[in-house]
Amino acid sequence: MMTDLLLKYFRTKQQQVQSERTYDTQCPFCSMQCKMQVIEQSVVTRKRYKTIAKDNPTSEGRLCVKGLNAHQHATHRDRIKYPLLKVNGGFEQITWERALAIIKEKFEEIQKEHGKNAVSVYGGGSLTNEESYLLGKFARVTLKTKYIDYNGRFCMSAAASAANQAFGIDRGLTNRLSEIEETDCMILSGTNIAECQPTIMPYFERAKENGTYVIVIDPRKTETTKLADLHLQLKPGTDAALVNGLLKVLLDEGYTDASFIEERTKGFKEIEQHLSMMKLEEISEHTGVAIADIQKAARVFGAKKTGMIFTARGVEQQTDGYMAVRNLLNMLMVTGKIGKPSCGYGAITGQANGQGGREHGQKADQLPGYRSIENEEHRAYIANIWGIEKEDLPRKGVSAYEMFEKVHEGDIKAMFIMGSNPIVSNPNATYVKEALKKLEFLVSVDMFISETGQLADLILPTTSYLEDEGTMTNLEGRVTLREASKEKPGQTKHDWEILCEISRVMGKEKYFSFTSAEDIFNELRVASRGGVADYYGITYERIRKNDGMFWPCPTLEHEGTETLFEESFQHTDKKGIMIVVANESNVPKEKASNEFPLYLTTGRIMSHYLTGVQTRKSAALAARNVESHLQIHPETAFKYGIRDNMLVEIESKRGKIEVRSLLSNEIRQDTVFVPFHWADSQNVNNLVSKELDPTCRMPGFKVTTVKVKSVHEQVNQ
Known part of the structure; x- marks a missing residue:
């Protein structure tokens, strides 16, 4: 009897699972681009999903909590599945034919009245290489506008500019990830990899087990600093000065590689003279780091045979981020720790395709292959x-934030946004929101109605990572292929299809007659050929066969370049360039004062990604952090009458937000921290200055002076 009941139970279960499909793909979030399978089961009237990791050379079969739950946003009921037109303040579903006709009419009308550059394009660092390439071509061929940039400007521009100027080439890592565990010493500057990109952590943990000495530079104690042998807990915004201190010890105490400096670099004499006039006492006072710790860090790094330096947004998102990174690259060159096994530089790319997204034409000053739009050849x-x-190719435009200044100035009248939410991601966010409201016509291409989408005149529905095939370039410069076989929901279209359709109705079909992502990639390969970022020798077939391929890869016979600078740098004279870096930025940073006594710094938390449009649609991720918070030292909190989990008002010169307090001994007493994944009254970027790095145009997200008080105190007043 029991056996019959069990058989009946299992038959019922088997019948309920009517079908099962498996989708091979990779995570849509960070630059590790972890490979995975999403298994879809049809159960009676609904579908259920589970995600399993796939082995691959980068993440070695690991997934973090975001990757495991990514399918939740891709299958969310709020997905936009049809074009939406704003009518009387609300959105109405329309046909693609009408949507395309409206775009053609509005763009042509605005450009006829105000000129080609009156229409702008704003891209994203999570687009595939094919779509990044096509977006740049769309702006310059279909619209003939010079105004195109993307949100990667706020992610990698400082590191990219620094590497290009110092080495002649910008690739996230100059070495393979596997070399990390073999190095003798490493410096992690402004990078909280344990929480931002946890699947990379085992490389660093194995290094630690192998005896690697780990130095972490960060104003906060984080999960990453727990790995450190030495934590330099500096005052926010003083990174460049701290590295001058490290360099001074290296030079004064003879930890330099004279032959490498002589044969492979230039600019050393100027640095030597500059540092001879500095005093460690002044640098210590300026940075808040003890002289003994500066000396210890420099001595260990200098004495070890091999060493690597990694940077991320903590050091880069400053108005002197470019110079701070250049100074760290100075360290590598004076010690000769570059272009050798287990020696090199790594910019820990944040966005999914932050690397590839900037190589093929989304940036205002770039053409495919990392070519310059101002270079005649x-x-x-x-x-x-x-x-x-x-002559028909536009010249360079302006950076992402500066496009909103152009809106306020009246130069830009329309904007086409693909894969980005600038209201939340930009500094001086209220100003950006006002700019978007001023536009005569705004188009948003997205999966959801984001905070930016709410202001759009027209929203176009795009596909997710499960549906949209294409290549991505991960943080080590490995080009990977994201397979995507799930059917497109409703009337969604791939980003590349949308660009081709708009180009068709605007009379540019012959330039956009692609029928697949691979078609586009094959044109990208030719367009990049001979450039710094040369993808010509990379094909879909070779990527599949080799589990990804490193660029540069100039021919179909080339195996790809795993390690850069083994014999020379990329400049014409083959030499790396060192430059003098001042302790203080030439763009003045805000200083703590009686009115605004605290330094605010921003960053990520593990369960969310960028502006949270996707991760906040995941129930499993949203439940971990339902709202933003203010991390504040208990003694600082006591001084301002703030208790744990209290609603707190944070105010800068630009505005106010309200979040809950989180008391923590892990942060400096003069510093507070707020994550940037939330919008509206919790949008920390409402507080951030519009000042930009003069070289790379990076905003200073990491240094803002603020004051704090409890909302309870305000009510009582």
Whole structure:
């Protein structure tokens, strides 16, 4: 009897699971690009999903909590599945035919009245290489506008500019990830990898087990600093000065590689003279780091045979982020720890395709292959590939934030946004919101109605990572292929299809006659050929066969370049360039005062990604952190009458937000921290200054002076 009941139970269960499908893909979030399978089961009237990790050379079969739950946003009921037109303050579903007709009419009307540059394009660092490439081509060929930039400007621009100027090439890591565990010493500057990109952590943990000495530079104690042998807990915004202190010890105490400096670099004498006039006492006072700790860090790094330096947003998102990173690259060159096994530099890319997204034309000043839009030879090459006259190719525009200044100035009248939510991600966010409201026409291409989408005149529905095939370039410069076989829901279209459709109705079909992502990649390969970021020798077939391929890869016979600078740097004279870096930025940073006595710094938490549009649609992720918070030292909190889990008002010169307090001994007493994944009254970027790094145009997200008080105190007043 019991056996019959069990058989009946299992037959019922088997019948309930009517079908099962498996989708091979990779995580849509950080630059590790972890491979995975999403298993879809049809159960009676609903579908259920589970995610399992796949082995691969980068993440070695690991997934973090975001990857495990990514399918929750891709299958969310709030997905936009049809074009939406704003009518009387609300959105109405319309056909693609009408949506395309409206775009054609509005863009042509605005450009006829105000000129080609009156229409702008704003991209994203999570687009595939194919779509990043096509977006740049769309802006310059279909719209003929010079105004295009993307949110990666706020992620990698300081590190990218620094590496390009110092080495002649910008690739996230100069070495393979596997070399991390073999190095003798490493410096992690402004990077909280344990929480931001946890699947990379085992490389660093194995290094630690192997005896690697770990130095972490960060104003906060984080999960990453727990790995450190030495934590330099500096005052926010003083990174460049701290590195000058490290360099001074290296030079004064003879921890330099004279032959490497002589044969492979230039600019050393100027640095030597500059540092001879500095005093460690002054640097210690300026940074808040003890002289003994500065000396210890420099001596260990200098004495070890091999060493690596890694940077991320903590050091880069400053108005002197470019110079701070240049100074860290100075350290590598004076000690000769570059271009050798287990020696090198790593910029820990944040966004999914932050690396590839900046290589092929989304940035205001770049053309595919990391070519310069102002270089006549580069312009001629790309114009020829695209089949247009060189003279018809626009010149460079302005950076992402500066486009909103152009809106306020009246130069930009329309904006086409693909894969980004600038209201939340930009500094001086209220100003950006006001700019978007001023536009005569705003188009948002997205999976959801984001905070930016709410202001759009037209929203176009795009596909998710499960549906949209294409290549991505991960943080070590490995080009990977994201397979995507799930059917498109409703009337969604791939980003590349949307660009082709708009180009068709605007009379540019012959330039955009692609039928697949691979078609686009094959044109990208040719467009990048001979450039710094040369993808010509990489094909879909070779990526599949080799589990990804490193660029540069100039021919179909080339195996890809795993380690850069083994024999020379990328500059014409083959030498790396060192430069003098001042302790203080030439763009003045805010200083703590009686009115605004605390330093605010921002960053990520593990369960959310960027502006949270996708992760807040995941129930499993949203439940971990339902709202933002203010991390504040208990003694600082006591001084301002703040208790744990209390609603707190944070105010800067630009505005106010309200979040809950989180008391922690892990932060300096003069510093507070707020994550940037929330919008509206919790949008920390409402507080951040509009000042930009003069070289790379990076905003100073990491240094804002603020005051805090409990909302309870305000009510009682």
